[in-house]
Amino acid sequence: MEHGNLIVEQDGEIVVITFDRPDVLNALSDALVADLRAALAEVGADPAIRAVVLTGSGTRAFMSGADINELNTLTNAAAAEAKAAATQAMQREIQRLPKPVIAAVNGYALGAGCELAMACDIRIAADTAFFGLPEINLGLIPGGGGTQRLTRLVGAGLAAYYCLTGDRIDAVTAKNIGLVELVVPQPELMNAAKDLAHRLAGKAPLAVAAIKKSINDGAQVDIDRGLAIEAAQFGIACATEDRIEGTKAFLEKRAPQWKGW
Numbered sequence: 001m002e003h004g005n006l007i008v009e010q011d012g013e014i015v016v017i018t019f020d021r022p023d024v025l026n027a028l029s030d031a032l033v034a035d036l037r038a039a040l041a042e043v044g045a046d047p048a049i050r051a052v053v054l055t056g057s058g059t060r061a062f063m064s065g066a067d068i069n070e071l072n073t074l075t076n077a078a079a080a081e082a083k084a085a086a087t088q089a090m091q092r093e094i095q096r097l098p099k100p101v102i103a104a105v106n107g108y109a110l111g112a113g114c115e116l117a118m119a120c121d122i123r124i125a126a127d128t129a130f131f132g133l134p135e136i137n138l139g140l141i142p143g144g145g146g147t148q149r150l151t152r153l154v155g156a157g158l159a160a161y162y163c164l165t166g167d168r169i170d171a172v173t174a175k176n177i178g179l180v181e182l183v184v185p186q187p188e189l190m191n192a193a194k195d196l197a198h199r200l201a202g203k204a205p206l207a208v209a210a211i212k213k214s215i216n217d218g219a220q221v222d223i224d225r226g227l228a229i230e231a232a233q234f235g236i237a238c239a240t241e242d243r244i245e246g247t248k249a250f251l252e253k254r255a256p257q258w259k260g261w
């Protein structure tokens with residue numbers, strides 16, 4: 001797959017998408033948003049791809065934030081709102097993709113980079129990584145879901161603290177507050193992320209999609225509606241050939257052979 005600001009590499013059933021704007025530490029431009037949306041659409045349509053890893057080129061940055069050169073040219077509220085909406089739409093496409101998306105955070109994940117990582121299903125960080133929402137220091141606020149997803153991941157108090165101070169969050173602190181799931185030594189990051197992606201690619205794909213949908217849709221609603229979403233997804237998973245194979249294989253004491261339907 002060819003996308004200008006991305007390197008897209010398939011490795012069996014997984015794909016690694018690398019943000020590739022090293023001169024600006026992989027800052028998120030409008031073009032990169034468009035490229036990523038196009039790449040995600042291709043990944044979504046390809047049944048051979050079962051999991052995705054997102055990362056940044058080099059070792060310094062996952063993504064340094066929105067491209068400040070572009071922010072500097074924004075002259076009115078309507079244009080800025082449209083820009084935020086496009087970024088948010090791209091993030092929702094990550095969440096709606098029926099395949100797991102892992103952020104392999106190799107360095108700075110600031111502003112839009114932190115927001116993009118938070119839209120992924122699972123975050124693995126190098127021990128050298130830093131997170132943060134420093135928009136306040138530009139006289140701005142996070143516009144790519146930062147105030148919403150940080151609050152959902154770590155709670156309103158810590159979200160207020162980090163959005164209002166703009167302080168950076170080191171990898172270990174990020175793990176301690178629930179912003180990342182795993183911290184590994186920098187040289188091991190990509191292997192750890194790919195190993196996890198391959199493991200998830202080996203699970204029953206419709207059950208994977210049902211879990212992802214249940215978590216993402218359920219996170220936005222009250223507990224009764226969330227439980228109804230889960231029950232509906234349980235029903236869908238139960239009606240698959242893979243469920244029949246999974247339970248049969250267990251009783252026959254053998255490994256299941258997933259078909260994907």
Ligand code: COA
Pocket residue numbers: 023024025027064065066067068069108110111112134135138140
């Ligand atoms: N948008 C555009 N360019 C950016 C950028 C961004 N978000 N972040 C970094 N760059 C550019 C720098 O201007 C610099 O360009 P130059 O080489 O032409 O001078 C280059 O990337 C390297 O950045 P530099 O600041 O020299 O690296 P550093 O290691 O000293 O610091 C950061 C790295 C990420 C801490 C620092 O660049 C930074 O604070 N970036 C902005 C973070 C931010 O506010 N993000 C939210 C935006 S809403």
